[in-house]
Amino acid sequence: MVKICCIGAGYVGGPTMAVIAHKCPDIKVVVVDISVSRITAWNSDQLPIYEPGLDDLVKSCRGKNLFFSTDVEKHVSEADIIFVSVNTPTKTRGLGAGKAADLAYWESAARMIADVSKSDKIVIEKSTVPVKTAEAIEKILTHNNKGVNYQILSNPEFLAEGTAINDLFAPDRVLIGGRETPEGQRAIKALKDVYAHWVPEERILCTNLWSAELSKLAANAFLAQRISSVNAMSALCEATGADITQVSHAVGKDTRIGHKFLNASVGFGGSCFQKDILNLVYICECNGLPEVANYWKQVIKVNDYQKNRFVNRIVSSMFNTVSGKKIAILGFAFKKDTGDTRETPAIDVCKGLLGDKANLSIYDPQVTEEQIQRDLSMNKFDWDHPVHLQPMSPSSVKQVSVVWDAYEAAKGAHGLCIMTEWDEFKNLDYKKIYDSMPKPAFVFDGRNVMDPKKLREIGFIAYSIGKPLDSWLKDMPAVA
Ligand code: NAD
Ligand code: UDX
Numbered sequence: 001m002v003k004i005c006c007i008g009a010g011y012v013g014g015p016t017m018a019v020i021a022h023k024c025p026d027i028k029v030v031v032v033d034i035s036v037s038r039i040t041a042w043n044s045d046q047l048p049i050y051e052p053g054l055d056d057l058v059k060s061c062r063g064k065n066l067f068f069s070t071d072v073e074k075h076v077s078e079a080d081i082i083f084v085s086v087n088t089p090t091k092t093r094g095l096g097a098g099k100a101a102d103l104a105y106w107e108s109a110a111r112m113i114a115d116v117s118k119s120d121k122i123v124i125e126k127s128t129v130p131v132k133t134a135e136a137i138e139k140i141l142t143h144n145n146k147g148v149n150y151q152i153l154s155n156p157e158f159l160a161e162g163t164a165i166n167d168l169f170a171p172d173r174v175l176i177g178g179r180e181t182p183e184g185q186r187a188i189k190a191l192k193d194v195y196a197h198w199v200p201e202e203r204i205l206c207t208n209l210w211s212a213e214l215s216k217l218a219a220n221a222f223l224a225q226r227i228s229s230v231n232a233m234s235a236l237c238e239a240t241g242a243d244i245t246q247v248s249h250a251v252g253k254d255t256r257i258g259h260k261f262l263n264a265s266v267g268f269g270g271s272c273f274q275k276d277i278l279n280l281v282y283i284c285e286c287n288g289l290p291e292v293a294n295y296w297k298q299v300i301k302v303n304d305y306q307k308n309r310f311v312n313r314i315v316s317s318m319f320n321t322v323s324g325k326k327i328a329i330l331g332f333a334f335k336k337d338t339g340d341t342r343e344t345p346a347i348d349v350c351k352g353l354l355g356d357k358a359n360l361s362i363y364d365p366q367v368t369e370e371q372i373q374r375d376l377s378m379n380k381f382d383w384d385h386p387v388h389l390q391p392m393s394p395s396s397v398k399q400v401s402v403v404w405d406a407y408e409a410a411k412g413a414h415g416l417c418i419m420t421e422w423d424e425f426k427n428l429d430y431k432k433i434y435d436s437m438p439k440p441a442f443v444f445d446g447r448n449v450m451d452p453k454k455l456r457e458i459g460f461i462a463y464s465i466g467k468p469l470d471s472w473l474k475d476m477p478a479v480a
Helices: 013-023 036-042 054-061 072-078 104-116 133-143 164-169 182-195 209-240 244-252 273-286 290-317 345-355 369-377 406-410 423-427 430-435 452-458 471-475
Strands: 002-007 027-032 066-069 081-084 121-125 150-154 174-178 204-208 326-330 359-363 400-402 415-418 442-445 461-464
Touching: 002 013, 002 072, 013 027, 013 054, 013 066, 013 081, 013 164, 027 036, 027 072, 036 066, 054 164, 066 072, 072 104, 081 104, 081 182, 104 121, 104 133, 121 133, 121 182, 133 150, 133 209, 150 182, 150 209, 174 182, 174 209, 182 204, 204 209, 209 244, 209 273, 209 290, 273 290, 290 345, 290 415, 290 442, 290 461, 290 471, 326 345, 326 406, 345 359, 345 369, 359 406, 369 400, 406 430, 430 452, 442 452, 452 461, 461 471
Parallel strands: 002 027, 002 081, 027 066, 081 121, 121 150, 174 204, 326 359, 326 415, 359 400, 415 442, 442 461
Antiparallel strands: 150 174
16 A cells, blocks of 8 residues: 655645545555644544535545544655645745745755655655755755655645635646656656546646746746736726726636636735745846846735725725724635635735724634734734744734624624625625614725625615725725
8 A cells, every 4th residue: 555644734735635545545645743733633523724525525534544643753754655745934034034935844844754764755845845945855855865765756736725625626737846867757657646546647747846846836926916917907997987897807708818816806815825926036036037026026016005005995985094993804814715814915904904093893704713813913924834833922902803793793883894705795684784883884895795886775885896986985085
């Protein structure tokens, strides 16, 4: 029986390995992590992450050919194939701080592999890493060689949170990069055989190591660039009376452009886009390509601009002050169908409003109060350095209350902001909400989940990203 060990039981390691175990009953899969609480949760009924379809999948193979363990060294030493799926956050200090990927977690995993391995291993980069990381990993492993042969492969993950299980079951492509040597090609074949259990052969792309590593950063940069492009257009729509939904539809009808990923929003969030683009920018700078670096930097700048624009719109609409006013925040996760808040635009918007002394009442169906308070107390870039690896005692933000119902959040609020496109927000009784708010009552829809015309019919002053403004908002222009 082939033995797979995955180091890192996070948003990627957990779902990815559950799918491999489910699709490959002939393979034993063990997911290991240094976090005792995460592994305990993976072994319980309350999984550490919320992802549609994940519970049933884990239950179907846990204890059969899928295991979760903190005995990292034992399972690494026994494995034939080792996936490394640890976090690779943005560095917070030292050389490249605020841009470069922090490979400390990766390096410690590689050193541990070198320490405990007694048989040949295929070591797979599942984490998103800077191009050429495989070379560094190879050095760590081979310089500690005790007669063990290592083959390093790059197999970046393209799943998106909220749709991870579907993405893993039917990937657009699986990318495998390896050395162009006979040993490298053999390792590629071994990994290809795993995916071939359910992925059609034409969807498994094999490249050299550096192409695979760079393709992951490139794919995320292209995706994020589309969102910044549509968001930049949304500002122009508001200035001119065009409607971004109509513009996106018309643009996306061109088959060369396509309709996906053209939804204007308050800004993209999530643990990947910003981190990976910053990393790409840093790599370009290190390779003497400042023009290329500046080109990609602009994607992040437009995203920051969009979040600031949203906050400014709220404050300026409400007579240029939200001091002491209750504002309801519906949704805190960075997108629907996940409880993940890493780099969620809600953090920046909430911090912007708190800076203007608003009192926030926050509701999200999947995010805990503890998480929200921690996020709002955290410094930039600390978010993806897991709390269990970097203990800290967050001081709760006093102007924030977290409630478990959208109506409760809205009661007595001067304004209501939709920050995540949870389906349930589409079906709320907005008339009931309107009646519970002081007047004028405002809705700021950061995800375009509601029809602003319908909200205006109820009596709200409604703002939606990139949609024609109502007269109130035209009279109170937001300073960008
Ligand atoms: P995560 O923070 O959820 O999980 C990483 C896990 O690795 C943590 O539980 C941590 O405790 C563990 N870990 C760190 N160092 C370790 C070590 N030395 N030994 C054992 N365990 C260790 O991160 P994630 O969201 O799963 O992302 C992992 C990687 O995958 C990142 O590089 C990310 O960029 C990439 N990625 C993420 C997504 C996504 O949607 N989250 C998608 C594609 C790629
Ligand atoms: C992303 C990539 O899509 C995935 O391939 C990669 O493996 C990890 O990073 P993820 O961050 O989980 O996945 O979610 P995604 O669906 O890409 O959304 C990212 C952010 O962009 C979210 O905040 C989402 O709301 C926003 N978004 C997405 C928009 O604002 N408009 C869109 O049209 C699409």
